[in-house]
Amino acid sequence: MRLILLGPPGRGKGTQAARLVEKYRIAHLSTGDMLRAAVKAATPVGIRAKDIMARGELVPDEVVVGIVADRIGEPDAENGFILDGFPRTVPQAEALDRLLTERGLHLDAAIELKVDERILLDRIAKRIADMLGRGETPRADDTPEALIQRLHAYREQTAPLLAYYGKKGVLRTVNGMAEIPQVTEAIDRALRPGKTCPGG
Ligand code: ADP
Secondary structure (H helix, E strand, C coil), rough: CCEECCCCCCCCCHHHHHHHHHHHCCCCCCEHHHHHHHHHHCCCHHHHHHHHHHCCCCHHHHHHHHHHHHHHHHHCCCEEEECCCCCCCHHHHHHHHHHHHCCCCCCCCEEECCCHHHHHHHHHHHHHHHHHHHCCCCCCCCCHHHHHHHHHHHHHHHCCHHHHHHHHHHEEEEECCCCHHHHHHHHHHHHCCCCCCCCC
16 A cells, blocks of 8 residues: 555654554555654754754755655565655655655555645644743744645645646645545545545
C-alpha cells in the first residue's frame, strides 16, 4: 500500500498516519519529522532548512525530493509507505511520480483531510496553549505568525495537488473536522477495494 496524506497543518495527519502504518504494516515517511531531525543534528540539509521552517515557509523542492528519494529505497519501505507532508508542491508530485515509475511502483491513494480553516486556527491556538500549560515546548513553527504562513503555503502551493491527484483518479476526500476515530473510519472506508473516486 502506497499512500499520500494531504491536508493543512494541525489537522492530525500524523495521528492518522501512525494508525495506517500499524494497519497496513507500512513505513511512515514524514518529511517534517525528517527535516526536524536534520535541524537537530545540524546536518547540511538541517542548516539550510532551519530558518525556512521556523518561518513556516517551504524548504526547496530539490532538498525534500532528495530526502524522499533516499528514504523510499530503504528496506522498511519495501512493503509500502505513507507519505505525510510530501508532496507539498506540484513539482514535488511530479518528482514523486518519476521516482515511483523508475521503481515500477504506483500510488494507491492520496487521502485529503478536508477542513474549515477558521475552526482550524482556533484549534491550533488551543493546542499551543495546552502544550504551554503542560510545560512542553511547542515547535519553532508553532507561533501565530508561522502558522498563518504555513496555512498560506498550503493554500497556495499544496492545494493544487488536489486537482493533480483528482485527475489521476486516486484522490479520496474525508472530513478532517470529525473526531479522530471517525476520521480513521472514513479513511478505512475510502481505502476499501473497488472504491472509486467520484468523477475520477
Ligand atoms: P505541518 O503539516 O504541521 O505544517 P510538517 O511537520 O509536515 O508540519 O512540516 C513542517 C515544516 O517542514 C513545513 O512548514 C516546511 O517548512 C517543512 N517541510 C516539510 N515537508 C516539506 C515538503 N514536502 N516540502 C517543503 N517543505 C517541507
